[in-house]
Amino acid sequence: MRTLLITGPGGAGRTTVAAATALAAARAGHRTLVISADRADTLGAALGEAPGADAPDAHPAAPTTLRPDPDARFRDDLLALQKRAASALDLLGAERLDGEELTPLPGAEELALLRALRDAARDGTYDTVVVDLPPTPKALATLALPEQLRRYLRRLLPPERQAARALRPMLGRLAGVPMPAAWLYEAAARAEDELGAVQRVIEGPGTTVRLVAEPGPAGADAVRAAATGLALHGLRTDLLVANRILPDASPDTWLAGLGAQQHKTLDAWESTYDHVVRVPHLGRDPRGTDDLEALGLTAPGAAPAPAAWPVTEAPEDDGSHTYVWHIPLPSVTREELGLVRRGDELVVTAGPHRRIVTLPSALRRCTVAGAGLREGELRVRFAPDPDLWPRER
Numbered sequence: 216m217r218t219l220l221i222t223g224p225g226g227a228g229r230t231t232v233a234a235a236t237a238l239a240a241a242r243a244g245h246r247t248l249v250i251s252a253d254r255a256d257t258l259g260a261a262l263g264e265a266p267g268a269d270a271p272d273a274h275p276a277a278p279t280t281l282r283p284d285p286d287a288r289f290r291d292d293l294l295a296l297q298k299r300a301a302s303a304l305d306l307l308g309a310e311r312l313d314g315e316e317l318t319p320l321p322g323a324e325e326l327a328l329l330r331a332l333r334d335a336a337r338d339g340t341y342d343t344v345v346v347d348l349p350p351t352p353k354a355l356a357t358l359a360l361p362e363q364l365r366r367y368l369r370r371l372l373p374p375e376r377q378a379a380r381a382l383r384p385m386l387g388r389l390a391g392v393p394m395p396a397a398w399l400y401e402a403a404a405r406a407e408d409e410l411g412a413v414q415r416v417i418e419g420p421g422t423t424v425r426l427v428a429e430p431g432p433a434g435a436d437a438v439r440a441a442a443t444g445l446a447l448h449g450l451r452t453d454l455l456v457a458n459r460i461l462p463d464a465s466p467d468t469w470l471a472g473l474g475a476q477q478h479k480t481l482d483a484w485e486s487t488y489d490h491v492v493r494v495p496h497l498g499r500d501p502r503g504t505d506d507l508e509a510l511g512l513t514a515p516g517a518a519p520a521p522a523a524w525p526v527t528e529a530p531e532d533d534g535s536h537t538y539v540w541h542i543p544l545p546s547v548t549r550e551e552l553g554l555v556r557r558g559d560e561l562v563v564t565a566g567p568h569r570r571i572v573t574l575p576s577a578l579r580r581c582t583v584a585g586a587g588l589r590e591g592e593l594r595v596r597f598a599p600d601p602d603l604w605p606r607e608r
Contacts, residue, residue, distance in 0.1 A: 216336055216421055217245075217343045217515055220450075222354035223427035224437035228458040232427045232494070233347040234261040235507040236515065237278035240343040243514035247278040248335055251347035252285070252328045258347055263503035277504075278345070281335075285327035289319040299402065325357040333413045343515060351426075351441045355568070359448050361414040365407060366571065372403040421518050423453035430457050430480035438484070439546040444568040446522075446543045453519055455488045456512075457481055459496040526575055529596070537584055538577065538597045545591040552593065556583050561595070580604050 221233040230253065237249035251258040258280060294314055328346070335344045348354035416422060426441055428434040438455065445452055460481075461474040485491045494510050501507055527539050544552075544565050553564030559579045562571050581597035581604070588594075 216339075216341065217518065218332070218336075218416060218419065218422040219343070219345045219515055220348055220354070220358070220417075220422065220424045221345060221427060222348040222351050222424065223441070223456075223458075224434065225350040227427045227429050227434065227437075228494075229350075229427045230257045230347050231261050231501050231507070231510070232425070232456050232458060232512065233345050234258055235501070235510045235512040236425070237343070237345040238262070238504060238507050239512050240345070240514045241276045241278040242508075244276070245342040245514060246340060247343045247345065248281060248341040249278045249345040249347065250281045250283070250328065250331050250335070252283055252324045252349075253347065258282075261501060261507065279341075281331055283324075283327035283331040285319050285323040288327050288330065289323040290314050290317045293317055296402075322360075325353075325360060328357065329361065329413045330409075332416055333409070336416045336419075337412070351437065351444070352567075355441075355444045355448065358417055358450060359570070361410040361417065362448075365410045365414065368403050368407055368410075372400060418449060420521055423451045423518050425454045425456060426452055427456045427458050429459050430477040430484065432476075432480070435480050435483065440566060442488075442545050443547045443565050446545055447563060447565050447568050447570050449522070449524070451519060451522055452488075453490060453515075455484060455491045456494055457484065457491055458494045460493045461496055526578065535598075538581060538599075540575070540578060540595045540597065542593040542595065543591065544588070544593045547588070547591075547593075549588050552588060554583075554586050554593075554595065563593070565593075 219233075219236060221229050221236065223229045223232075230251065233249060233251070237247050241247040249258065262278075262280065293312070294317075297312060328348075332344065332346060335341055348357065424445055426438060426445075428438050442452065457477075457480075461470060461477055463474065463478075465471045465474060481491070481493065492512070494512065497506060497509060499506075501510060522543060524543070525541050527541065529537050529539050531537060542563065547565045551564075551566040553562070553569075555562040557571075559574050560571050561574055562569070578597045580600055582600050584596040584598040586593065586595045
């Protein structure tokens with residue numbers, strides 16, 4: 216399955232590009248699903264749907280649209296949790312919540328969107344799935360959510376502790392404190408499975424991100440920050456969509472000035488990024504399939520090869536050797552970088568972005584010997600720890 220995650224700065228035309236991309240894929244013969252969590256339904260407006268419709272039109276090669284309902288899923292999940300914890304809640308004298316009084320908390324929309332993406336991958340009905348994500352900062356937080364939640368679960372309820380399930384009643388009597396109930400571990404295992412399934416789709420070989428931005432100073436800053444954040448989280452960008460390009464020549468001096476500013480940014484983007492596509496300004500907000508086709512976007516091709524974070528061996532002058540972990544971080548400066556080793560994890564900060572990554576097994580037996588930023592790549596050097604590294608005979 217080919218999955219395209221569409222994001223970019225707010226107001227750049229992400230939803231329009233998502234709709235046009237999905238339409239192009241459907242017209243090319245791909246079974247296409249486009250997912251959006253936008254409550255205002257700008258996706259439906261771009262596709263020319265009537266209000267409340269579930270399909271863009273009667274055309275046989277139209278994408279299927281899906282807008283997940285975060286309210287219903289949040290209500291069902293919370294009521295199910297309340298039911299499983301009934302005995303503990305009764306012991307505390309807690310008053311039960313009714314489904315009618317529940318409203319979704321922050322984060323419910325993001326979780327609903329991720330579940331819809333997972334379900335589409337499991338279903339296997341579609342060849343291409345286009346996801347209309349929120350603006351880049353929120354999109355990055357959403358895409359990083361499965362990895363972060365899995366890390367929290369493993370820290371709070373380590374799976375290996377389930378091996379002592381039979382001993383919990385005895386341990387509880389000896390310690391004099393209640394031990395976690397079996398259902399808690401079972402719920403954690405289910406959550407781990409669900410989050411792992413979402414993460415596999417996000418990190419899968421057929422999944423890429425498409426950045427949408429209007430060329431100009433603000434758009435250039437947004438693309439630079441987005442490229443750094445996406446690379447830090449291991450997400451691949453296959454296309455930068457330069458949206459709403461003005462005509463090359465205009466007798467209007469004001470429009471000519473804006474066009475010159477756009478083309479200056481475009482030249483910089485095309486010399487920096489591998490794949491940039493220009494989408495013209497139609498002079499109006501695109502509405503309906505004719506306008507979307509006029510944008511000139513094409514069906515997605517094969518995804519580029521996954522970008523690895525390789526570990527290489529570097530010999531030293533004294534005959535010893537170190538290992539270098541190569542972490543791509545384009546467009547970041549030394550002043551924006553932060554690096555902290557915590558046990559078997561590395562905390563990497565790049566500007567406003569932060570990620571905690573687990574070290575490869577070989578590097579866990581090493582100490583950090585230094586780090587440097589070269590050619591858009593953070594290179595962290597590790598020296599084998601003599602107390603942990605196997606000694607040569």
